[in-house]
Amino acid sequence: MPFALAHRTSVSPTITRRDAIKVAIAAPFAVKPASASLVDERQAQRCFERISDSLVSLSFNDDALVKRSGFVWYVDANDCWIATSSSGASKGTLKSLSTIAFANGGSAVMDSTCEYVSDANAGVAFVRVPIGLLKMRDAGKPRAAAIGTSGDAVVGRACFACACGPDGEPSLASGIVSGLNRKIPVVGGLMMKGLIQTDATVSESSSGGALCDGEGRVIGLCVVPGSQGREPNGVNFAVPIDTVRFVAERL
Numbered sequence: 001m002p003f004a005l006a007h008r009t010s011v012s013p014t015i016t017r018r019d020a021i022k023v024a025i026a027a028p029f030a031v032k033p034a035s036a037s038l039v040d041e042r043q044a045q046r047c048f049e050r051i052s053d054s055l056v057s058l059s060f061n062d063d064a065l066v067k068r069s070g071f072v073w074y075v076d077a078n079d080c081w082i083a084t085s086s087s088g089a090s091k092g093t094l095k096s097l098s099t100i101a102f103a104n105g106g107s108a109v110m111d112s113t114c115e116y117v118s119d120a121n122a123g124v125a126f127v128r129v130p131i132g133l134l135k136m137r138d139a140g141k142p143r144a145a146a147i148g149t150s151g152d153a154v155v156g157r158a159c160f161a162c163a164c165g166p167d168g169e170p171s172l173a174s175g176i177v178s179g180l181n182r183k184i185p186v187v188g189g190l191m192m193k194g195l196i197q198t199d200a201t202v203s204e205s206s207s208g209g210a211l212c213d214g215e216g217r218v219i220g221l222c223v224v225p226g227s228q229g230r231e232p233n234g235v236n237f238a239v240p241i242d243t244v245r246f247v248a249e250r251l
Helices: 003-008 017-029 041-054 241-250
Strands: 055-060 063-075 079-085 097-102 107-109 115-119 124-130 158-164 170-186 190-198 210-212 218-223 236-240
Touching (some): 041 063, 041 170, 041 210, 055 079, 055 158, 063 158, 079 218, 158 218
Antiparallel strands (some): 097 107, 158 170, 158 210, 210 218
16 A cells, blocks of 8 residues: 555544543553563463472461561471571571471471571571471471572573462462672671572562472572561562572571
8 A cells, every 4th residue: 555545545533522531430440452471471380380389388386467478498208408598687587486387288487496597698498307306297308499590591482480478378470580799788787699580470478489490499598688577679689509508508
């Protein structure tokens, strides 16, 4: 079709001021055409299926409403080791840890046979729970998370923050790696450095959860800055899993 003819046959309808107001009011409620999702649903589902049974929710004696997330780091015939965050805006500390609830239905009540170790500078902590304390119902033995490497993290790559919500149920928030080698202040006046930045939501209850790649491999441990009542704002952080591994070997 010739250019001139195309423009001559295109007639714009007359829109009155009243019509324009109606359109503006109705716009937020209009059904938009379907478009391609920015999230790869298959990646998200695969990631969640692989990591969800390894997630845990930690509760504290000094505040029943305070919860933190973690994930199963290692399991042998005697003990279950759980990785979590030593930082965050939580009133609770690992010393006041009372119970651990596994996302797949198990639980454990802490006692003197348990052990915790932490590195406040790295923002990483581990909890050792004797297998005999675990009440796993029909869930069987806890399943250790698949540990990847943060060396593969590049800006723009998809990632998923996987943790337990305030109700203890596993959840997934999608995003991308939006920065590397970031630093944030944490409770106690310390500064954590070398962090992965992501726009995947990380709340206080999901602090200590797993930042995963599309295959469900853990590439980071989610942490929050040390400001009370912080709301996730699209700039969130995780300790690189290679740092977590280094802390585990040193502790």
